[in-house]
Amino acid sequence: MLPRPAGQLHARVVPSDLNVMKRAGAMGSSRNRGPESAVGNLSSDALQDFVSILRIRLTEEAILQLKLSGVVAGSVHLSNGQEAIPVGVVKVREPQDVIFGTYRGHGWALACGLPVVDLLRELCGRSGGTNGGRGGSAYLSAPDYGFYGENSIVGAGAPIAVGAALAARFDDSRRVAIAVFGDGAMNQGSVHEAMNMAAAFDLPVVFVCENNRYAELTRNESMVKDPVLSNRAAAYGMLGVRVDGNDVTEIRDAAADALSRARAGRGPTMIEAMTQRIVGHYVGDAETYRDPGELDDARRDEPLARLRRELGSSGRTMETITELEKAVQDEVDQAIAEATSSPPADAISVLSTAIRKLHHVSLAATLSVEGGRGVETKPLSDRAVFA
Numbered sequence: 134m135l136p137r138p139a140g141q142l143h144a145r146v147v148p149s150d151l152n153v154m155k156r157a158g159a160m161g162s163s164r165n166r167g168p169e170s171a172v173g174n175l176s177s178d179a180l181q182d183f184v185s186i187l188r189i190r191l192t193e194e195a196i197l198q199l200k201l202s203g204v205v206a207g208s209v210h211l212s213n214g215q216e217a218i219p220v221g222v223v224k225v226r227e228p229q230d231v232i233f234g235t236y237r238g239h240g241w242a243l244a245c246g247l248p249v250v251d252l253l254r255e256l257c258g259r260s261g262g263t264n265g266g267r268g269g270s271a272y273l274s275a276p277d278y279g280f281y282g283e284n285s286i287v288g289a290g291a292p293i294a295v296g297a298a299l300a301a302r303f304d305d306s307r308r309v310a311i312a313v314f315g316d317g318a319m320n321q322g323s324v325h326e327a328m329n330m331a332a333a334f335d336l337p338v339v340f341v342c343e344n345n346r347y348a349e350l351t352r353n354e355s356m357v358k359d360p361v362l363s364n365r366a367a368a369y370g371m372l373g374v375r376v377d378g379n380d381v382t383e384i385r386d387a388a389a390d391a392l393s394r395a396r397a398g399r400g401p402t403m404i405e406a407m408t409q410r411i412v413g414h415y416v417g418d419a420e421t422y423r424d425p426g427e428l429d430d431a432r433r434d435e436p437l438a439r440l441r442r443e444l445g446s447s448g449r450t451m452e453t454i455t456e457l458e459k460a461v462q463d464e465v466d467q468a469i470a471e472a473t474s475s476p477p478a479d480a481i482s483v484l485s486t487a488i489r490k491l492h493h494v495s496l497a498a499t500l501s502v503e504g505g506r507g508v509e510t511k512p513l514s515d516r517a518v519f520a
């Protein structure tokens with residue numbers, strides 16, 4: 134069982150706020166942040182968190198249905214139960230910070246502000262998706278929102294994040310790179326190399342390990358001697374902290390410390406966020422590896438149930454919660470309608486999505502020449518450069 138949060142969460146709710154919320158929930162486009170504008174009037178962190186987590190949960194429930202009905206193609210990995218981690222981290226990142234995720238990244242994209250409709254269009258292979266409908270569930274990115282993308286190669290995002298952090302050394306961006314990966318990825322060589330380099334060079338990186346206790350169908354405890362993965366941070370010479378990954382406030386505070394340390398030139402931090410996925414590894418996973426009743430506690434402790442329980446301790450807030458649930462459900466329903474009625478990805482947009490022709494340049498190759506003649510620069514033929 135994960136530890137319970139120490140204090141009660143309080144929300145200031147007045148009757149006029151409920152009217153504002155009703156209006157917000159009734160407002161049109163799925164692009165507008167109706168539920169947020171209502172919460173803004175309540176000035177409550179916990180209600181904001183509730184809306185953010187609920188948006189991810191309801192969107193992923195919609196994705197599940199779209200996958201089961203054959204509208205979404207390709208593999209789909211849901212993050213039910215893990216949503217507090219992106220919500221907590223993104224709350225305290227700065228706009229120039231960049232996030233590199235895994236294939237379980239819908240929640241990160243949404244927490245970064247990607248509209249639900251753009252995510253759903255992407256997963257449904259429609260034009261107007263964040264990657265023109267070609268990234269799908271497992272390879273989407275939303276760089277305009279600071280989400281530099283998913284990666285289905287376990288552990289491969291970490292060295293890319295380190296590269297982004299190294300680049301921050303050469304500009305004035307004050308950018309921090311946030312590398313997100315699972316407990317299983319901690320056993321990948323690429324993550325070891327990334328952590329070592331980031332620590333050795335004091336690079337501005339925050340390593341966020343979403344420890345959901347499983348790598349696919351295998352328990353973390355059966356693969357490692359010491360299941361406290363943040364203990365490894367010391368060996369790299371960086372700070373490692375283990376937090377309750379179902380508690381937005383705990384995650385937010387740990388991320389705020391790590392981000393300010395990184396920005397101050399004091400190097401990387403590893404945050405091990407303890408959580409559980411309350412769904413299969415992928416859509417279609419029969420979960421035969423679980424003990425009977427294994428998820429009973431996890432379902433009580435998952436972040437949405439926990440926040441609902443804590444907020445609901447006040448009768449007036451319960452009414453607020455119901456209104457917000459309706460507002461977020463409306464937002465998602467409208468996004469589903471818009472996404473599924475969008476045209477499929479068209480052939481011509483492949484040039485601006487899957488392959489982007491950046492420019493035509495004359496490349497020069499720098500060749501290292503042996504025999505004491507130093508470095509020589511040799512022109513190559515004109516080539517198109519794609520990215």
Ligand SMILES: Cc1ncc(C[n+]2csc(CCOP(=O)(O)OP(=O)(O)O)c2C)c(N)n1
Pocket residue numbers: 235237285286287288314315316317318319343345347348349414
């Ligand atoms: C380099 C590599 N090895 C193996 C796989 C197959 N694979 C896909 S997901 C996964 C489990 C990863 O577990 P974890 O890092 O804990 O992330 P989680 O799925 O639990 O979020 C594995 C081994 C892969 N995609 N890439």
Ligand SMILES: [Mg+2]
Pocket residue numbers: 315316317343344345346347348349
């Ligand atoms: Mg895992």
